Amino acid sequence: MSKFLALIPAAGSGSRMGNDVPKQYLPLSGKPMIYHTINTLCRNPSIAxxxxxxxxxxxxxxxxxxxxxxxKLRVFKCGGDTRAASVLNGLTAAQHALGISPEDWILVHDAARPCLSRSQLDKLIDELADDAVGGLLAVPVADTLKRSNQENRVACTEPREHLWQAQTPQMFRYGLLAQALQNAANTQITDDASAVEAIGLRPKLVASDSYNFKVTYPNDLALAELILQQRNSQ
Incomplete structure (x- = not known):
């Protein structure tokens, strides 16, 4: 049977947070932020x-x-200059260390999404375990979207029908993901699904919610703190 493995690329500096400490280590509910991401993934019984x-x-x-x-934890100090390079380097290192099969599932998750819930993770695995391509957690866009011109004035309003905001984890089989990332090595992709799309495949969108947001700016930490406190009190 295929195994499920999670991969967290955590080689970035998180410069937009304005802190000398890399973003993934900023304190959140008494722990470094990456702890909460690791905790959710490690405690899922499906993930090896x-x-x-x-x-x-x-x-x-x-x-x-x-x-x-x-x-469950395996650490590889092989991060690259980009997120995609870090993921590909990690896949290569893990394959040598663990003997990953091309059919094994890889769930790539951002270190800076500490509020991923157990139910979101279960839903992703359940909906994609038999999928031919794989897919990702995502949220339908609710806000009105404006495209600007060079003077930061509205150039047009973009229709939001069928638009989704991509989240993580993004879940693909090892062989497919490695091939897609290798093919996209010289392009400006921003997530793993984009690399898979570039080889002509259509990842499945699995409906998530806005709690699984990415901590990008200092104010995001306070919101993540509130979510985790509320969850821990239940």
Missing amino acids: DVLIVLAPRDSEWDKYDWSEFSG
Whole structure:
């Protein structure tokens, strides 16, 4: 049977947060932000291993105790200059270390989406486990979208019908994802699904919700804190 493995690319600096510490290590509910992402993935019984891809000179990871996840956690200091390069480098390193099959599923998830819930993760796995391509969590766009000109004035209003906001995890089989990322090595893709689309396939959109947002700016941390506090109190 195919295995399910999660991969977290965590080699970035998160410069938009305006902090010297890489974004994934900023404190959130008494833990580094990446802890909450790892916790959700490691505690899912379907996931066999959680692969962490760090920058080669990462100096923060070893400051924390990760022993509670030792049964599933695999760390690779092979991050690249881009997110796509980090994912591909991590896949290659993990294949050598763990003997991943081309048919095994890889769930790529952002370190900066700490509010992924157990139910969202279960839904993604359940809906895609038998899918021929794979897919991603996403949310239908609700806001009116404006395209600007060079002077930051409205050039036009974009129709939002059939538009979705992509989230993670994005789930594809190892062989397919590795091939897609290799083919996209010299292009400006922003997520794994874009690489899969570029080879002519159509990933499935699995409806999620706005709680699974990406922490990008300082104010996002406060919102993530509230969500996690509320969830932990239930």
